[in-house]
Amino acid sequence: MKKADIKKLLADFKTSGNNIPGIFNYCDYWCERCPFTSRCSNFQVGEMLDEHQASKDLKNKEFWINYANLLAATFEFIRDKMAESGFDIMTLPTVEEREQMDKDDAETENDPLSIEAHEYMKACHDWCEVHFDEQEKILKSRKLAELTINHAIEDAFSVVTWYSTLIPAKISRALIKPLTGEVVEKQDADGSAKVALSGIDRSIAAYTVLYEHLSEYEDDILRFLVTLSRLKEMVLARFPDAPAYHRPGFDD
Ligand code: SF4
Structure with a gap:
């Protein structure tokens, strides 16, 4: 086209x-x-x-x-x-503005909350990659009667994989330094933090399913549960108004 x-x-x-x-x-x-x-x-x-x-x-x-x-x-x-609407996106930022933007980006990247979220993402990806074949074998070796459980396990893997990427992305967005200090920027940070919190809760629920059915990985799963619980506390401490943020549609 x-x-x-x-x-x-x-x-x-x-x-x-x-x-x-x-x-x-x-x-x-x-x-x-x-x-x-x-x-x-x-x-x-x-x-x-x-x-x-x-x-x-x-x-x-x-x-x-x-x-x-x-x-x-x-x-x-x-x-x-x-x-x-009167904006020209082709207007390049001045050298000073560019330097300030780079500084702000670096601050966001080096924020302990962002570091924790990205480390979790990497650990989750590495773990899923290492155990993917193994997990497939375990699922295949199970009996037909266990198909519902297999489905629950597969679903739980999909959930943790999906949100492991979304959580750091939304946390990074929430941490972006406000440009103007306007209310809308704080709301955007709270809204983004709320999406991250929802992803954390869903991941915790999914790991709980994995914990129940994959005793082989008990220690790893417990570690992820501890990391996510800590991450949740960090997000709540930084964005205390996030849980009350009203997301259009989802919170109606
Ligand atoms: S709100 Fe729209 S973009 Fe977001 S998940 Fe639903 S359909 Fe997709």
Whole structure:
């Protein structure tokens, strides 16, 4: 699909009155499991563009041409919309502004909360990777009567894997230094922290399932549970208003 066609599709997209404005700002991006796909503009735009993709084969040249066009068209669409609102995203920051932004980024990256969350992500990925084959064998060796348990174990692995990436991403966003100190920035930090907290709770529940059924990994699982509990306390200490933040749709 050509860039101009994509831009036209985006410009013509009409959000349904049933959609929940901004719901995608504080979700976990797990659309496959989201109960709000029919009320989310972000999901609907994605579906609409997907329908117009000529090929979804990653090896297909046309797929990558389409993908490049999609990125370029989306960028231009956003730039035009911002220009209409008086923003020029092509204005480069001054040297001083750039230095300050780099300093702020480094501060966020070196924040103990961010470090803890990223270390957890790495440990979880490493653990899942090392034990993936083993876990497959264990599941296959179980009897048919244990299929429900197998499903629960597979699901728990999916949950911990998904949220291990989302948790540090949302914590990093919550830690971004406010630029203006406006209320909206604090709300965004609380909303992001709330998504991280929800991911932590779901991961704890998933590890509990793994703990129940995979005694082989008891020590590892207990370590993850301790790490996540500590992480949760750290998030709550830093963002005490996060639990009360009202996420559109999810907290209605
Ligand atoms: S709100 Fe739901 S459908 Fe929309 S982007 Fe988030 S997870 Fe996907």
